Amino acid sequence: MKLRADQLSKHLSSPLLPVYLITGDEPLLAQETADAIRAAARDQGFIEREVLDADSGFNWGHLTAASQSMSLFGDRKILDLRLNGKLGKDGSQAVVDFCESAGDDTLLMISAGKLDRNALRGKWVKAIESKGALIQIWPIDRSQLPRWLQQRAQQIGLNIDRTGIALLAERVEGNLLAAAQELEKLRILVGDKAVSGDEVNALVASSARYDVFKLIDCVLQGQTTTALKMLAGLRTEGAEGIPMMGAITRELRTLHRCSQMLAQGAGIDRVLDSAGVWDKRKPLYKQTLTKIKERELASLLLLAQKIDLTFKGQQPGQPWELIDQLVCRLSGQKLAVNG
Structure with a gap:
């Protein structure tokens, strides 16, 4: 058929x-x-x-x-x-x-x-x-792209107006992978807020250098210095901490679940398939799961929860400094902290 x-x-x-x-x-x-x-x-x-x-x-x-x-x-x-x-x-x-x-x-x-x-x-x-x-x-042609972008935005809970969709369609030039990544970045950067055309124009341009997904990949590759620079760039550009931590925490949960399955004796390829890890990201996961074990990942999940509460004002502390700690530990390095 x-x-x-x-x-x-x-x-x-x-x-x-x-x-x-x-x-x-x-x-x-x-x-x-x-x-x-x-x-x-x-x-x-x-x-x-x-x-x-x-x-x-x-x-x-x-x-x-x-x-x-x-x-x-x-x-x-x-x-x-x-x-x-x-x-x-x-x-x-x-x-x-x-x-x-x-x-x-x-x-x-x-x-x-x-x-x-x-x-x-x-x-x-x-x-x-x-x-x-x-x-x-079949490829999505130019006339169908705005509708595809709007449907994709709705699927991920992103509220973006018609002007913003048109600007994004022009920016990605028919590259659906780039379009999907830009929509995900917008969702991370703005959360539940409505996105206008002006915001699309500013955010898509400003996030081209530093974005959450590149940050996570650098962390999993063990590129601590680059990751910390990216984190500083995101902070300077006004990225919202809560949705950013949502993306990082989702990655941590997946890693922790994989680590638990590995500890029970399952093979790495079977574990990653079960967790729905894309093939192109499997080398990053294998590298991270080799150097960071279940107990440390569980500790990092607790730290991520603390950071989220700190951003929300429900717990004292400096959330951006705590994210520095999380990034260093997840990339396999230790960050010296005062006190």
């Missing part, structure tokens, strides 16, 4: 098909489509996941072997196949063979770039359409 992106949410509430092909050249929408399928699969018992990167030298026997092997823990399994180039004869046959023998215990999800018309007519694509679903990701 062919499945439109706007049909996906309803489809995923039903038992999943054995194979999905996601094709298109819009990275954000393709990534979120894959994330949605993986989340639905986990909810339906597909706990184990194996990633296969199919480049020009890929041995397609690995797909066959992976599809026939039993899960180590007896769970249902996702085969996450990243297609980097053309399948070729062997790859096409391997996918066809999988479709013909597909059972209930293994789900194959193939992520590819944009396939041309000839590729979409291929035997392997037809086999997927017969047993599973083909999901084509």
